[in-house]
Amino acid sequence: MLYIVLLHYPVYNKxxxxxxxxxxxxxxxxxxxxxxxxxxxxxxxxxxxxxxxxLAHEIISNWREGYGAAYNKFRHAAFELIRIEESxxxxxxxxxxxxxxxxxxIVTGANFSGNLLKFAELKEILQNSKLxxxxxxxxxxxxxxxxxxxxxxxxxxxxGPWNYNHLAVRSAVAIVLDRVMGV
Amino acid sequence: MLYIVLLHYPVYNKxxxxxxxxxxxxxxxxxxxxxxxxxxxxxxxxxxxxxxxxLAHEIISNWREGYGAAYNKFRHAAFELIRIEESxxxxxxxxxxxxxxxxxxIVTGANFSGNLLKFAELKEILQNSKLxxxxxxxxxxxxxxxxxxxxxxxxxxxxGPWNYNHLAVRSAVAIVLDRVMGV
Numbered sequence: 303m304l305y306i307v308l309l310h311y312p313v314y315n316k317x318x319x320x321x322x323x324x325x326x327x328x329x330x331x332x333x334x335x336x337x338x339x340x341x342x343x344x345x346x347x348x349x350x351x352x353x354x355x356x357l358a359h360e361i362i363s364n365w366r367e368g369y370g371a372a373y374n375k376f377r378h379a380a381f382e383l384i385r386i387e388e389s390x391x392x393x394x395x396x397x398x399x400x401x402x403x404x405x406x407x408i409v410t411g412a413n414f415s416g417n418l419l420k421f422a423e424l425k426e427i428l429q430n431s432k433l434x435x436x437x438x439x440x441x442x443x444x445x446x447x448x449x450x451x452x453x454x455x456x457x458x459x460x461x462g463p464w465n466y467n468h469l470a471v472r473s474a475v476a477i478v479l480d481r482v483m484g485v
Numbered sequence: 486m487l488y489i490v491l492l493h494y495p496v497y498n499k500x501x502x503x504x505x506x507x508x509x510x511x512x513x514x515x516x517x518x519x520x521x522x523x524x525x526x527x528x529x530x531x532x533x534x535x536x537x538x539x540l541a542h543e544i545i546s547n548w549r550e551g552y553g554a555a556y557n558k559f560r561h562a563a564f565e566l567i568r569i570e571e572s573x574x575x576x577x578x579x580x581x582x583x584x585x586x587x588x589x590x591i592v593t594g595a596n597f598s599g600n601l602l603k604f605a606e607l608k609e610i611l612q613n614s615k616l617x618x619x620x621x622x623x624x625x626x627x628x629x630x631x632x633x634x635x636x637x638x639x640x641x642x643x644x645g646p647w648n649y650n651h652l653a654v655r656s657a658v659a660i661v662l663d664r665v666m667g668v
Contacts (some may be wrong), residue, residue: 328511330655339645376651389514462522463668470515470521476656477663485646
């Protein structure tokens, strides 16, 4: 059982105020449709800033209940997967409540090396286990070290035939889900 | 040798004027970075409307020569792949001039059935042939029948574990290139 997380992690500026990457409308749309295509259980958008959470709720409710829901039922089906949370621990709590098990977390990154979980290994785990797994994608400069360090696994990076790996997070989610949930 | 095309096809309204889907900024950014990752030879954006072509040129020149080029050299490297044309025949002419061969065209679509080129077949062709191939992606409601009918091949659709296939074109390009050009 796979959940995915798009993580906007809190960063503190010199005055001690939280700054973070903003939630992009296109991230919500593209990733929700990919998640639906690959039968993901839930798509969490994590952002620590209440105004950003409200913005995401507004976009989503239009496609769930507003004009968008009637206009495009396929978009509506994808948007039903979306859940907004303020932190990664809140996501883990929510999944534990829903599934009855504490999920295993897997972080993604373009520059990981060392002992990594292979795409084929994760695909096999997901096919054979009924336990919940959470795949975490970062925005901006990737996932903060303290999140990487608390994860159960680090996933191998997506690589093409040469050493250029600067994909949009939207593209990375599409490729990774195809590799681990594709038929 | 693989080229890709993002096709904004001319559609005529009741007054006989050309209407078409607009070039989206995010399409240019995401697809250029995917194309660079998978060592695509060129990324053509086709749009029949001169104002749309000019808009695309403006966005691209900022990342090639303007502020963006210095700000982000990885984006610059991806944007070097982009070429703007007014029609698919103009793309074929350009590739023929560059490569010395008339390219084979492959169209993509979410609803194709019948005799289709498999991902594994295309991957093998691209590994073993030095001839140019063009992979065409549509915007809006997909690729017009007259373009599909003139193509050499129709590629099998991307499918997940169930019958939902409503990916953004940005996601479809990422998944297809990973399947046919991935290592």
